Amino acid sequence: MAATKGFFLGKKYDLAQGKLLDEPVVYDPTHLTTHAIIMGMTGSGKTGLGVDLLEEAALHGIPAIIIDPKGDLGNLMLHFPDFEAEKFEPWVDPDAARRAGKSLPEFAAETAAKWRDGLAGWGMGKDNILALDAAVDYTIFTPGSTVGEPINIMASFEAPTDWEMNKEVAR
Numbered sequence: 001m002a003a004t005k006g007f008f009l010g011k012k013y014d015l016a017q018g019k020l021l022d023e024p025v026v027y028d029p030t031h032l033t034t035h036a037i038i039m040g041m042t043g044s045g046k047t048g049l050g051v052d053l054l055e056e057a058a059l060h061g062i063p064a065i066i067i068d069p070k071g072d073l074g075n076l077m078l079h080f081p082d083f084e085a086e087k088f089e090p091w092v093d094p095d096a097a098r099r100a101g102k103s104l105p106e107f108a109a110e111t112a113a114k115w116r117d118g119l120a121g122w123g124m125g126k127d128n129i130l131a132l133d134a135a136v137d138y139t140i141f142t143p144g145s146t147v148g149e150p151i152n153i154m155a156s157f158e159a160p161t162d163w164e165m166n167k168e169v170a171r
Contacts, residue, residue: 007060011024
């Protein structure tokens, strides 16, 4: 997809004709304030929309702090611009490969091809992935774990030792 002034969210869909149109849906980032919420039913595309918005924000130089209690958004860090099956392999579900009657390398190759072809269908490819990779400095903070960058969020719950000096904090 060529660079846009706004956030590229996809393409318009004609319900009456039941087909995807070639007209892009672009969101003006100047309409953003400081917070956002995405609500919807299970399977309605909330995570996909969130990923799209976060990636577009990154490409436009807009920083984000993401709080993800379910752990769905860690894969924002997975960028495989050459779509090599071996890079996909650690991230595909071995049980899904088994259910499909395929080896893990075969399933990874199919997954890589699916992503490559899917992105190509939206006019995106290696250059888009490289641009996103260059635009973002990712850090995952992991309270109580050393899997990412460990962080202690509980220290802030300690009672102040000097109430007179910490009136504002205590309040």
